[in-house]
Amino acid sequence: MAFKRLKTRLTVTYGGLFVVVLALLVAATCWAVINYATLTVQREMSATSSVFQRIWAIQSETQRTSADLLSRDFGFKTAIAKADQATLRSAFENLKGRVAVDDGLVIDLNGSLLVGANSPIANQVASIVAQDYPVETFAGIQTIKGQAFSVVVAPVLAPDPIAWVVFASALNQDEMGKLEALSSIPLRAALISKRGNGVWMNASGAESALDPIALEELVLDKAGRATIEDGPHGQQIVVATQLPALGQDEVTALILTYPLALALANYQPLVLALIGLGIVAVLVLGFASREIARGITQPVFRLKQAVNSLQSGDRMLVDIQSKDELGDLGQAFNQMATSIREREARILYMARHDLPTGLPNRAAFEEAVHDLMQAERPVLLVAAGMESFDHIRSVWGVEASHQLIAGLGERLRHTGQDWHIARLSPSVIGIAIGLPDRGIGHDPTSIPLDQIATALATAIVVDNKSFEVTPALGFDLATDPSISASDWIERSLIALDQAQVAKLALMRFDPRTYDQLADNLKLTDQLREALDHGDLQAFYQPKFNYRTGQVTSVEALVRWQHAERGWVSPQAFVLIAEETGLIRELTEQVLRAAVADQKRLHGLGYDVCISVNYSGRLLNDPEFCQTALALCAEVPNRICLEITETAVINDPVTGVQAIKRFVDAGVEISIDDFGTGLSSLSYLKQIPAQELKIDRSFVVAMTDGNRERRLVRSIIEMGHGLGMKVTAEGVEDQAAIALLGSMGCDMAQGYGIAKPMPADQLLAFLAKPLSMDLTLDLEKKIA
Amino acid sequence: MVFQRTNLFQSALWLVSALCSWLVSSASAIAGPLQISVVDGEGQAVEHAVVSVEPAAAVKLKPGDLRGPFVMSQRNIAFEPFVLVVPKGATVQFPNMDRVNHHVYSFSPTNPFQLPLYGRGITRSVTFGQAGTAALGCNIHDKMRAYIRVVDTPYYAKTDRSGVANLVTLPDGAATLRVWHPAMMAQGQEMSQSVTTNRSGNRVVVTIRLRPARAGDM
Numbered sequence A: 001m002a003f004k005r006l007k008t009r010l011t012v013t014y015g016g017l018f019v020v021v022l023a024l025l026v027a028a029t030c031w032a033v034i035n036y037a038t039l040t041v042q043r044e045m046s047a048t049s050s051v052f053q054r055i056w057a058i059q060s061e062t063q064r065t066s067a068d069l070l071s072r073d074f075g076f077k078t079a080i081a082k083a084d085q086a087t088l089r090s091a092f093e094n095l096k097g098r099v100a101v102d103d104g105l106v107i108d109l110n111g112s113l114l115v116g117a118n119s120p121i122a123n124q125v126a127s128i129v130a131q132d133y134p135v136e137t138f139a140g141i142q143t144i145k146g147q148a149f150s151v152v153v154a155p156v157l158a159p160d161p162i163a164w165v166v167f168a169s170a171l172n173q174d175e176m177g178k179l180e181a182l183s184s185i186p187l188r189a190a191l192i193s194k195r196g197n198g199v200w201m202n203a204s205g206a207e208s209a210l211d212p213i214a215l216e217e218l219v220l221d222k223a224g225r226a227t228i229e230d231g232p233h234g235q236q237i238v239v240a241t242q243l244p245a246l247g248q249d250e251v252t253a254l255i256l257t258y259p260l261a262l263a264l265a266n267y268q269p270l271v272l273a274l275i276g277l278g279i280v281a282v283l284v285l286g287f288a289s290r291e292i293a294r295g296i297t298q299p300v301f302r303l304k305q306a307v308n309s310l311q312s313g314d315r316m317l318v319d320i321q322s323k324d325e326l327g328d329l330g331q332a333f334n335q336m337a338t339s340i341r342e343r344e345a346r347i348l349y350m351a352r353h354d355l356p357t358g359l360p361n362r363a364a365f366e367e368a369v370h371d372l373m374q375a376e377r378p379v380l381l382v383a384a385g386m387e388s389f390d391h392i393r394s395v396w397g398v399e400a401s402h403q404l405i406a407g408l409g410e411r412l413r414h415t416g417q418d419w420h421i422a423r424l425s426p427s428v429i430g431i432a433i434g435l436p437d438r439g440i441g442h443d444p445t446s447i448p449l450d451q452i453a454t455a456l457a458t459a460i461v462v463d464n465k466s467f468e469v470t471p472a473l474g475f476d477l478a479t480d481p482s483i484s485a486s487d488w489i490e491r492s493l494i495a496l497d498q499a500q501v502a503k504l505a506l507m508r509f510d511p512r513t514y515d516q517l518a519d520n521l522k523l524t525d526q527l528r529e530a531l532d533h534g535d536l537q538a539f540y541q542p543k544f545n546y547r548t549g550q551v552t553s554v555e556a557l558v559r560w561q562h563a564e565r566g567w568v569s570p571q572a573f574v575l576i577a578e579e580t581g582l583i584r585e586l587t588e589q590v591l592r593a594a595v596a597d598q599k600r601l602h603g604l605g606y607d608v609c610i611s612v613n614y615s616g617r618l619l620n621d622p623e624f625c626q627t628a629l630a631l632c633a634e635v636p637n638r639i640c641l642e643i644t645e646t647a648v649i650n651d652p653v654t655g656v657q658a659i660k661r662f663v664d665a666g667v668e669i670s671i672d673d674f675g676t677g678l679s680s681l682s683y684l685k686q687i688p689a690q691e692l693k694i695d696r697s698f699v700v701a702m703t704d705g706n707r708e709r710r711l712v713r714s715i716i717e718m719g720h721g722l723g724m725k726v727t728a729e730g731v732e733d734q735a736a737i738a739l740l741g742s743m744g745c746d747m748a749q750g751y752g753i754a755k756p757m758p759a760d761q762l763l764a765f766l767a768k769p770l771s772m773d774l775t776l777d778l779e780k781k782i783a
Numbered sequence B: 001m002v003f004q005r006t007n008l009f010q011s012a013l014w015l016v017s018a019l020c021s022w023l024v025s026s027a028s029a030i031a032g033p034l035q036i037s038v039v040d041g042e043g044q045a046v047e048h049a050v051v052s053v054e055p056a057a058a059v060k061l062k063p064g065d066l067r068g069p070f071v072m073s074q075r076n077i078a079f080e081p082f083v084l085v086v087p088k089g090a091t092v093q094f095p096n097m098d099r100v101n102h103h104v105y106s107f108s109p110t111n112p113f114q115l116p117l118y119g120r121g122i123t124r125s126v127t128f129g130q131a132g133t134a135a136l137g138c139n140i141h142d143k144m145r146a147y148i149r150v151v152d153t154p155y156y157a158k159t160d161r162s163g164v165a166n167l168v169t170l171p172d173g174a175a176t177l178r179v180w181h182p183a184m185m186a187q188g189q190e191m192s193q194s195v196t197t198n199r200s201g202n203r204v205v206v207t208i209r210l211r212p213a214r215a216g217d218m
């Protein structure tokens, strides 16, 4: 059977099972009761049957004794022998009177009746006796014309039988009634008899109402078992006992009957009570199994509901109070639901937070900004970058840097209670502030920006160390909800980039600069393309040697003429090359060009040293250094590498090592842009350079006054002090040339000498004699 | 008088008796010495059967035939023998050898008599003048029982334990063979058949039907 509901199944299964068991129990009990009742009645009947036999035995014994007494009487024998009828009869009557029997006979050897010829039993008994020729006394029941008699036959022996004495007493219904009265139960007693293969006849001469086959079995059964037979008044318990018969072809039996209904009547209340009890039990059990089933299915149903709720994301704990397995299941479910919740929360937290600092991350920040913008108020978005973050991280470790950011975040949170703080990148904290609605006179951004700057600039203690960071703030005011929160945040980050590039502490997003930055990206691609196609050219700017009055060296400068852009500013693309790593390719190309041109110059008889700018970054690239060394070796002592004074600051050991290798290979080293790097002299001292180039800003500034001129002079003297030639850059006029010459400067370079030019022009330039006016015209200079 | 045949003959009796029985029933002539075997319905030897032969030609009993002695003694509260055969007119002695008294009687129609109480050492006698049977009882002791068979011929005998009786001296010619036994189921407990005797002798097997044995049967 398939039940849709557990409750129904449990109820039907257990209820049904119990009903079956109960039905069996009731059936078994009823069977046992009937059996027991039958057995009890049967015992009673057996007892009654025994009593009957005993009574009959006693009765027949009396008759037997009397018959024996008479048959052994010698006078009686004599009378028979002598056929003395009168004596015989008188002797017989004498005894018969004493014994109180119904009938008496004397039968001779021929079966003739010497006495009692008129008796109703005479003929039948006589024929039996004459035929059987009994030599000993015996008793039996004989039914004659429907009337049962207890008969005793005693032979008259002389010494062979000469006659038989017969006494008989009728066993009528009175006798049976007496027998019935003896029993403790109201049973019915009756005699039945059968002659030959005839039918069983009862005492009244009619055929017995009982089943003849069953009777036959009952009568022949020595054990005296009882059976239940259909009688005229319903079923009855029947016990039959075979009685000794007088004749051999006759069977007589005592039949005791007792109505089954009567036997069971005593047990009827018991059976009824049992059935009643069964009905009550079925009802109780039906109710109980329903309750139990409910007790099981209710929690299951609640669990199912809870699972559904959990699935749909609601928080749902089941409340199962029971202490059984279902209770355990409920608890386990609650634990599971809770742990799922916690894990979910953890995942959500991880998805929305920067784990090292616990600050919200970019995604969470975007959501916050989005929500703020929904309020249709301007949102101030600030990207705060920590300038020295990389330095702190490399020196103090990642953990310290995280703690620093976390601490700053915490401080910002306290500064503005309703600000949204997030970590946008390792060194950048984002702040979103919902501003009061527009229409206020003064700039609403200035106060919070000041607060932020102050909060970030204040020293912070991490691991017992005090840190001071230099924040750069990029910001924008998000007012246009059509631009996504993500884009607004991006703008603040760009603004931060712009501020950092511009080395400003605060900058608002500038679309134009942003465009330029975008252009830089395009330029990078074009530069890469140009490098691939060899579009870049090497120009050479001559240096005037005061000592020889000739041009003894030139600086190779890269120039790029783009098809669309025209001449691209070297400052622009060299910077991009530095940032993108294209500087490698660029430097190599320039170096190759310089080497090639040097060979050409040398071939034409010019002894000119060519300087090539060499990025500090490349000093730390051993592979590239190897390439550069190989190229320089092609033109020994005719290539000079110009490096900035800051080139070795990041990695002094490797940088200085690389420089020494170049020097050892006969490559001159020149310190470029001296004075701008703010490097310490201790570094400078380590660099084994032969040339020091004074930055053009100092040279140009010489016209400003004596102080600037003295600075240049000091640099020259210092260079000489360190054993280096000194070259001045940015020499733009005759006066400067003369002034530097008077200061002892070794070489001058600038528009005042010559502009950078292609190699072909350089050849022409070198071919012409050079005339320099080194006369100092102080008045002119002062004016 | 008893004539003893050879042992071989005796032992062969059982084997041939069945074969010969039909000869008997057909009344064939038989030899002078006659041996009669009496068996019951189950073929068992019957003791105490009295066989007598009455020749067709009437034979007068001679005085010598009645000489006896014929004794029915009472010993240990029992008659001895169980069956006694006497010729008609013989006198039978009834010595009481017990210490108790006996009261011997017969109610048989042919020879009724009574010997009222008599004691030890006393011998009474009764002459049986009628052929027939006298069933003897004792009025004091119901269990005492015996029979005296009175025959009207000098040719009689009683079967022994093996159910055999021998008649040695018989006249030749036709005769009636009578067999009597106290428990025989027949009128007068006897049966008869015709036989012819001759010198060469013969054997007869007679089958009789008996009532069930009763207490006191020997």
Ligand SMILES: [Cu+2]
Pocket: B101, B102, B103, B104, B138, B139, B140, B141, B144
């Ligand atoms: Cu006696």
